[in-house]
Amino acid sequence: MSLIATLARLEAVETGRAAPLATVRHRHLSERPLVLVPLTTSGEAGAPLGALVGTDREAPRLLVVPQPRDRELRFAFLAELADAVLPHLDAYADEVEAAERNETDPETGKKVKVEVELCADAPQIVVPGRAAIDFVRLLGRSMRFRRTAEQDPDTPHPAPPRVPLLGRWLTHYGERARVPGSALLLAATDLLGRHWATGQSSLEDQHLGALLAWIDPPEGASGAEAALRAELARDGDGQLLCPPAGPATDPAFDNKLLAPAIDRYDRARQALYAAQDGEAADARLGDLTRAEQEIRRLVGEQLRPTWEAVWQSLDLLRELPGAPRTADRWTRDRWSFTAHRDRVRAGEPPQPRRDDAVTAAAKLASRETAQAQLEAQEALDDPLVMAGRRLAGEAFAGEVVDVVMAWSESKRPSPRPLVTVRTDDAPHLAERAKVFRSLDGKPQSAEFVGYQADGALVLRLLDKMGRSKDPAPGSVPEKGDRVCWTLFEHDQRGGPRLPDPEATPWTHGGPPGTDAEHPDPLTPEDLL
Amino acid sequence: MTVAERGFDPGAAAAEATGRILHDTLHGQARGVVVDSPPGAGKSTLVVRAALELAAAGRPLMVVAQTNAQVDDLVVRLAEKEPDLPVGRLHSSDADPYDKSLDDLPNVRKSSKAGDLAGLDVVLSTAAKWAHVKDVEPWGHAIVDEAYQMRSDALLAVAGLFERALFVGDPGQLDPFAIADSGQWAGLSYDPSASAVTTLLAHNPELPQHRLPVSWRLPASAAPLVSDAFYPYTPFRSGTDHGDRRLSFGVPSDGSAPDGALDEAAEAGWALLELPARHTPRTDPEAVRAVAQVVRRLLDRGGAATSERSPDPVPLTAARIAVGTAHRDQAAAVRAALSELGVTGVAVDTANRLQGREFDVTVVLHPLSGRPDATAFHLETGRLCVLASRHRHACIVVCRAGVTDLLDEHPSTEPVQLGVTVKFPDGWEANHAVLTHLGEHRVVWRP
Numbered sequence: 001m002s003l004i005a006t007l008a009r010l011e012a013v014e015t016g017r018a019a020p021l022a023t024v025r026h027r028h029l030s031e032r033p034l035v036l037v038p039l040t041t042s043g044e045a046g047a048p049l050g051a052l053v054g055t056d057r058e059a060p061r062l063l064v065v066p067q068p069r070d071r072e073l074r075f076a077f078l079a080e081l082a083d084a085v086l087p088h089l090d091a092y093a094d095e096v097e098a099a100e101r102n103e104t105d106p107e108t109g110k111k112v113k114v115e116v117e118l119c120a121d122a123p124q125i126v127v128p129g130r131a132a133i134d135f136v137r138l139l140g141r142s143m144r145f146r147r148t149a150e151q152d153p154d155t156p157h158p159a160p161p162r163v164p165l166l167g168r169w170l171t172h173y174g175e176r177a178r179v180p181g182s183a184l185l186l187a188a189t190d191l192l193g194r195h196w197a198t199g200q201s202s203l204e205d206q207h208l209g210a211l212l213a214w215i216d217p218p219e220g221a222s223g224a225e226a227a228l229r230a231e232l233a234r235d236g237d238g239q240l241l242c243p244p245a246g247p248a249t250d251p252a253f254d255n256k257l258l259a260p261a262i263d264r265y266d267r268a269r270q271a272l273y274a275a276q277d278g279e280a281a282d283a284r285l286g287d288l289t290r291a292e293q294e295i296r297r298l299v300g301e302q303l304r305p306t307w308e309a310v311w312q313s314l315d316l317l318r319e320l321p322g323a324p325r326t327a328d329r330w331t332r333d334r335w336s337f338t339a340h341r342d343r344v345r346a347g348e349p350p351q352p353r354r355d356d357a358v359t360a361a362a363k364l365a366s367r368e369t370a371q372a373q374l375e376a377q378e379a380l381d382d383p384l385v386m387a388g389r390r391l392a393g394e395a396f397a398g399e400v401v402d403v404v405m406a407w408s409e410s411k412r413p414s415p416r417p418l419v420t421v422r423t424d425d426a427p428h429l430a431e432r433a434k435v436f437r438s439l440d441g442k443p444q445s446a447e448f449v450g451y452q453a454d455g456a457l458v459l460r461l462l463d464k465m466g467r468s469k470d471p472a473p474g475s476v477p478e479k480g481d482r483v484c485w486t487l488f489e490h491d492q493r494g495g496p497r498l499p500d501p502e503a504t505p506w507t508h509g510g511p512p513g514t515d516a517e518h519p520d521p522l523t524p525e526d527l528l
Numbered sequence: 529m530t531v532a533e534r535g536f537d538p539g540a541a542a543a544e545a546t547g548r549i550l551h552d553t554l555h556g557q558a559r560g561v562v563v564d565s566p567p568g569a570g571k572s573t574l575v576v577r578a579a580l581e582l583a584a585a586g587r588p589l590m591v592v593a594q595t596n597a598q599v600d601d602l603v604v605r606l607a608e609k610e611p612d613l614p615v616g617r618l619h620s621s622d623a624d625p626y627d628k629s630l631d632d633l634p635n636v637r638k639s640s641k642a643g644d645l646a647g648l649d650v651v652l653s654t655a656a657k658w659a660h661v662k663d664v665e666p667w668g669h670a671i672v673d674e675a676y677q678m679r680s681d682a683l684l685a686v687a688g689l690f691e692r693a694l695f696v697g698d699p700g701q702l703d704p705f706a707i708a709d710s711g712q713w714a715g716l717s718y719d720p721s722a723s724a725v726t727t728l729l730a731h732n733p734e735l736p737q738h739r740l741p742v743s744w745r746l747p748a749s750a751a752p753l754v755s756d757a758f759y760p761y762t763p764f765r766s767g768t769d770h771g772d773r774r775l776s777f778g779v780p781s782d783g784s785a786p787d788g789a790l791d792e793a794a795e796a797g798w799a800l801l802e803l804p805a806r807h808t809p810r811t812d813p814e815a816v817r818a819v820a821q822v823v824r825r826l827l828d829r830g831g832a833a834t835s836e837r838s839p840d841p842v843p844l845t846a847a848r849i850a851v852g853t854a855h856r857d858q859a860a861a862v863r864a865a866l867s868e869l870g871v872t873g874v875a876v877d878t879a880n881r882l883q884g885r886e887f888d889v890t891v892v893l894h895p896l897s898g899r900p901d902a903t904a905f906h907l908e909t910g911r912l913c914v915l916a917s918r919h920r921h922a923c924i925v926v927c928r929a930g931v932t933d934l935l936d937e938h939p940s941t942e943p944v945q946l947g948v949t950v951k952f953p954d955g956w957e958a959n960h961a962v963l964t965h966l967g968e969h970r971v972v973w974r975p
Contacts, residue, residue, distance in 0.1 A: 180708060357718035361681035364720040367708035393857060428860045432624075462623075496659035496685050505687035506559060508680070508718045509731040 001202075004388035008197035016222030018196035018214040023384045025320040027191055028183040028330035030124035033314065034088050035060075037128055037306045038135050039299065040247035041068040042254050046142050048077055049249070049258075050299035052307045053084045060307055064296045066265050071157060078143060079160035086162055088123050089169055093341050095120045122184060122330075122337035125173055126314065128208050128245035128306050129189040135247040136185065137174030143167025144350040156522065168350050172340045175351070179367055181329045181374035184337065188313040189245075195320065199224055207231060208309050209242035216316060245306045257298050265291040323381035329374070356512040358501045365495040373492045380438055386484060390425045397484040398423030400477045401456060407469070415461070415471040418449065422456045427487060429457070435485040439464055439475065443490035459485070538742040538767040546574060549738045553578055553694050554585060562675075562725060562737045563696045566764040567754065567917035568745020568886060571696055575673050576605045578694055582669050583613060583649040590667040590690060591652040594674045596620075598884065599652050600627040602673070606650065607633045616645030618653035618661070659685035666690055672724065673697070677883065679704040680727040681720035695725055700758040700917075701883055702910035715947025726949070742767045745886050745920055749797025757961035758913040760953055768836055775889070775921045776841065778830030786822045788971040790829065793889070793922035800966040803973045805930035808898035811861040812928070815897055818973060819851055819926050820865035822891050823874055833888050833921050846873035848888040852915040853878055854895035854906060862893065879914040890919040894927035896959070902938035907955030912962060925966055932963055 001009075008019040032055050041047040050064040061084050065077045099118035102111050127133055144167030146159035177185040193205050198214035204227075205211050213226035221229075230242040239257070240250050249258070268288040275281035355363065379386045379395065389395040402420035407413035429435075429448045436443045446459040466472030477483050502511045552561045565571040575591070579602075582589045593599045596619070603617050604627075617638045619625035630636055637645060642661040645651045651667075655678055670690035672678065676697035687693075703723060710721035717730035729735065743751050744767040751766035775794040781787035785801060793799035801822065803815055831844030851866075853859045856878055863876045875887070879895075892915045895906045905911075916923060935956060944950075953961070 178709065178712070354716065355713065357684060357720075360713045360716065360718065361684050361720040364681060364706060364708060364710055364713070368706060371708045393860060426860075428856055496656075497662070498681075498685055499688050503688065505684065507687040507724075507728050507731065508684050 002388050002392055004391050005197055009199060012197055012214065012223070013199035016199070016224055017217065018198045018223060020195065020384065021197050022195045022320070022378075022382050024323040024382050025317055026194060026323050026326060026378050026381065026385075027181075027186060027317075028124075028322070028326045028333070029314065029317060030121070033124040033126045033186075034085065035126050035307065035310050035314075036085070036132070036136070037245070037303050037310065038132055038139075038247045039249055039303060040135060041065075042249060042251070044068055046138050047074060048139070048247075050077075050296075050303060051081065052300070052303040053081065055088065057307075057311045062296060062300050062303070064292075064299045066292045066295045067262060067269075075157075075160055075163065078139075078163045078166065081139075082160070082162040082166040085125075086166055086169070092119055092121055092123045092337070096338075117338065119334050119338045119341065122334045124183060125185045126191075126310060127185070127187055128310050129206055130187050131206075132245070132247055133174060133177050133185060133187050136170050136177075140167050140170030140172075140174050141353075144171050145353075164350065165344070168344060169340070171351050172336075176333070176336050179336075180371040181377070182333055182336070182370070183326070183330060184333045188310045191317055192313055195317065198227070200227060204231075208245040208306065208313070212309055212312060212316075216312070243302045243305055245309065246303075249302060253298075253302060258295070261291070261295045261298055265295060267291075323378070325377040325381050329377070332370075356501050357504050357508040358498050362498055365498075369492045369494060372488075376486070376488055376490050376492075379486065379488075380490060386486075389486065389488075390427075390484075393426055393428040394488055395484060395486040396421075396423045396425035396427040396457075397482065398425070398457070400479055400481045400483060403476060403479055406460070413469060415465045415469065415476075417461050417465075417471065417476050419446065419459045419461060419477060420452065420456050421459060421483065421485070422454075427457075427485075429487070433487060434462075435459060435487055436490055437477075437483055437485050438490065444475070446485070536765070538765060541765075542570065542740060542742045542744075542767070545738060545740055546570075546577070549574065549694075550578060550581060552736045552738070554581060556736060558732075558735050559692045560728060560732060560735045561694045562729065562735055563694065564737065564739040564762060565696060565698050566700065566740065566743050566759055566762075567698060567913070568743045569740035569764065570742075570744055571673075571698065571740070572602065572605060574740065575602060575671055575696055576609055578671060579606060579650055580610055580613070582671075583610075587669045588667050589650045590658070590670045591650060592655050592658055592670060592672045592678075592686060593652065594655055594677050596626060596654055598673060599654055600630060603630055603633070603636055603652055606652075607636060611635065613650065614648045616648040616651035618642055618645055618651055618657055620654075620657055655682045655686055658689060661686075661689060664689070669693065671696065674884070675725050675728075676723050677701065677704055678724040679706070679720065680718060680722045680724055683724035683727065684718070684720070695728065697725060699725070699762075700910060700913045702880060702908065702914060711945075714945040717947075719948075739764075741765065744768075746917060747773050747797055747919075747921060750917070750919065750923065753798075753962065753965050754913065754917050757953065757958045757965075758909060758917075772836050773921055774834040774841075775844070776832050776834070778832065779828065784825075785971055785973045786818065786825045787829070789822060789924050790825060790831075792969050792971055793924045794831075796969050797922050798966060798969045799922070799924045800970045801924060801926045801973060802970050803897075803926070803928045805928055806898060807900045808928070810855055811857055812898045813861075815893060815926055815928065816858070816861045816865050819862050819891055819893055820869050820871070822924055822926065823849060823851060823866060823871055824869045826889060826891075827871065831889070835920065844888055846871065847875075849874045849891070850882060850885070850887040850889075850918060851876040851891045851893070852882050852918065853893045854911060858893055879911045882918055883914050885918060886920065887918055888921045890915070890923045892916070892923060892925045894925050894931065896931045896934055897927040899934065902934055902956075904942055904955075907938075907959060909951070909953065909955045909958045912955070912958060916962060927966075932960070935959055935963075 008021055011019040034055050036053045038051040039049040041049045047068040048065055049068055052060040052062055054060040063077055063080050065073050067073055096117040097120050099116055100113045101116050103114045105112045143163050146164045147155040148161050149158035173185040176182050189206055189208050189211055192211050196215050198205055209230035210227035213230045214223035217223045217226040233241045238252050244250055268291040272284040272288050275284050379389050398421040400419055401422050404418045406416050406418050408416045433448045434445055436445050444464040445462045447462055449458040449460050465475040504511045549563055606615055615636045617626055617636055619640055621640045639645055642664050667690045670693040672693055672695045674697050675695040676699050706721040713719040718727050739762055741764050743764055746766050748766045748768055748770045755763045781791055789799040789801040832841035833844050834841045851862050859876050859878055895911055896902055
């Protein structure tokens with residue numbers, strides 16, 4: 001944790017309210033995000049219990065699995081989820097704009113510009129917390145290898161038509177969420193934690209209710225009291241007033257309310273199967289429906305507070321003005337969405353279970369680039385974030401006290417003016433370290449020359465001054481200007497091109513096998 | 529374990545190991561040879577020698593090192609040994625891409641394009657630069673230096689450039705790291721964030737593996753501790769014996785704690801200067817001042833080092849002293865404190881940047897000093913190993929009391945990843961081993 005984040009937490013403890021960590025919003029928020037609040041069955045990894053999903057805060061769609069151990073009912077849930085999510089994704093797939101992409105011509109090997117489609121906007125999914133992102137990934141993993149009856153008439157348990165497709169999309173969203181600064185799939189706790197520091201530990205911040213209590217406590221209560229209440233307060237029946245944001249449920253809910261309700265449902269179903277004649281069946285169907293309605297009510301009650309909390313989080317974040325450079329990162333998300341749309345349309349197989357060596361290396365490289373870029377962009381967008389970097393010795397702001405013209409020693413001398421800066425910051429400048437400032441949105445670099453006797457820094461400007469002997473107007477700071485310099489680069493160079501997967505070298509096991517991935521074979525242990 | 533056990537000749541043992549390595553490299557059938565080298569075991573000497581022999585055998589050779597400083601150092605060593613050898617230094621297109629001293633070497637050609645260096649006997653560059661080389665005839669042989677500090681994905685990017693390779697490195701030093709989360713690939717044989725050697729051996733377990741058995745840098749007082757604590761299954765010895773090296777001071781102790789620590793270090797090779805227990809910020813002002821005072825006294829007391837290198841004592845100058853820390857802000861704070869005391873020319877840096885360097889005396893700010901918690905970063909075995917193995921004569925550790933308790937309160941809690949080879953020893957155990965030993969050379973701070 002950075003020093004400034006520690007200070008913000010201390011301040012939060014002292015005032016009893018969360019302290020801001022940012023003055024602008026550092027993540028893109030869609031006009032119409034799809035909010036998804038999933039619940040899972042305890043003790044049954046990958047068996048969903050229910051979900052609230054939708055784009056309309058007032059009209060969420062409630063999906064419930066009355067008996068999570070029943071495969072048919074789980075499939076029905078997933079089909080319904082596909083029905084709720086896929087139209088939202090499809091709505092963005094056809095609104096495109098023309099864009100250009102650099103591609104290597106396979107024949108000449110030269111870089112050529114290719115006209116391609118780029119989706120004008122991309123669908124955004126917001127879930128309550130990181131555990132829900134993991135659950136989205138798990139759902140994706142469990143669905144994308146399923147086969148429908150249409151794909152394979154012999155498959156023993158065919159999945160409903162659109163379920164494998166939903167699995168591929170959820171896998172893509174789950175994987176994209178691992179890219180720093182991406183916004184296709186966001187967790188409300190991460191969003192809030194980026195913008196506010198609370199007086200509790202970052203582990204406790206994973207509780208959406210407690211986190212919101214610190215940021216926006218009810219009238220008259222301190223954040224700490226409200227957070228404690230959100231975590232612990234129970235009603236007369238021993239149920240939490242603020243149920244956990246999921247996907248895991250509270251054991252008291254499982255034991256006291258859910259388990260008996262599922263038992264009643266099971267008994268009603270058995271009774272229905274055992275019915276001798278039509279009249280008895282009608283009556284027992286009524287019992288079954290009532291039992292199912294009861295489970296739906298219980299699950300809905302668990303989900304509703306979290307649903308509200310996610311929307312409240314979005315409201316709080318929308319009060320902050322969007323940071324300018326989020327648009328750039330959102331464009332990358334749109335590229336990501338468009339690329340997956342194209343892969344699906346081209347009939348490519350689902351994402352493999354494991355990345356091959358080249359794909360893994362490429363993903364890690366792009367995520368490291370994204371991480372460095374995110375850190376730089378957040379600092380450039382937000383003086384409060386930059387203050388944290390200054391405090392850490394990674395940037396400094398100061399007044400220009402002197403500018404002396406100088407030129408490089410070459411046949412065509414270029415301007416290399418010496419700029420003296422007085423600052424109260426304490427940057428960790430090594431000998432001849434490079435520093436950067438933002439000049440009309442582009443980074444201008446300078447070299448650290450040394451300290452003057454009074455502690456002022458001397459920098460030599462290196463670029464962005466035009467081609468002539470004298471620097472272009474406005475490209476050199478003037479005496480009296482206040483300038484902020486960073487020790488980190490503003491843009492990130494991409495890494496080297498990796499070999500094609502078919503050319504994986506012997507050190508990494510050679511080319512991967514070409515067999516298509518098959519779903520896990522069914523074994524006697526597969527009870528679900 | 530003492531060095532002068534009857535029958536052990538460090539020079540002969542090292543020469544025998546080197547001979548086997550060179551034989552496998554030049555005449556073996558395997559596509560790769562892996563050499564583990566403890567600190568100061570003559571890794572660079574081996575690399576230079578292997579390069580010369582491969583060049584003499586007419587095998588086109590590329591050398592992959594991890595930093596520009598390492599590449600330049602190897603170029604200079606090659607030119608010293610064999611001034612007539614045509615050497616290529618492939619460099620980046622940034623400003624000042626290589627050490628200016630290379631310009632004085634007549635047979636070293638420098639270029640940012642691999643094509644310009646084609647046909648030279650040996651071409652050297654960093655892994656990062658090699659990764660951008662495309663469309664060239666592959667080299668018959670490669671030497672990968674500091675292979676344990678190279679990431680698997682960096683090897684993936686360059687492995688297509690060579691047919692066979694010699695991988696040399698120190699497994700005990702700091703592992704490579706990634707700034708983005710790489711947990712999803714943990715346990716895969718080609719985890720891109722693992723070290724190059726881990727991936728190489730996972731896919732090619734039959735490759736011959738060697739190790740250098742003698743540390744020429746570490747004194748007889750340090751080799752057993754470093755070997756036991758950090759290399760428990762691959763022990764090594766020091767090349768010198770007790771008494772071969774001596775550190776002495778012209779000015780007697782003034783009775784202060786820093787002087788007491790210096791005397792203990794001169795006598796035993798180790799000293800622990802222990803400050804009172806306290807939770808502090810990272811740049812603990814008292815500890816930083818204590819480090820600076822130790823360095824100041826080290827210079828003021830006219831230290832002189834006697835070693836096997838020369839019969840007469842060599843004055844201990846600032847250039848032969850280093851200060852090691854865990855974090856960059858700590859290094860910056862120590863630098864500021866030193867300049868207040870008028871000390872210049874002492875290398876002050878983090879463990880990451882001191883890797884591969886050698887000094888007569890090191891002063892170390894213990895990574896866990898004053899901390900309320902022991903994180904994986906601070907417990908990393910390699911970090912402590914680097915800090916405790918840079919010296920030829922003595923190492924003085926400055927630390928707040930209570931680290932042993934801190935360790936006991938924070939057993940490592942990292943999740944166990946399936947398929948990942950568990951690294952022994954873990955940082956927790958190595959830290960305990962070092963602290964126990966240092967406890968025998970404790971000098972308590974008196975303000």
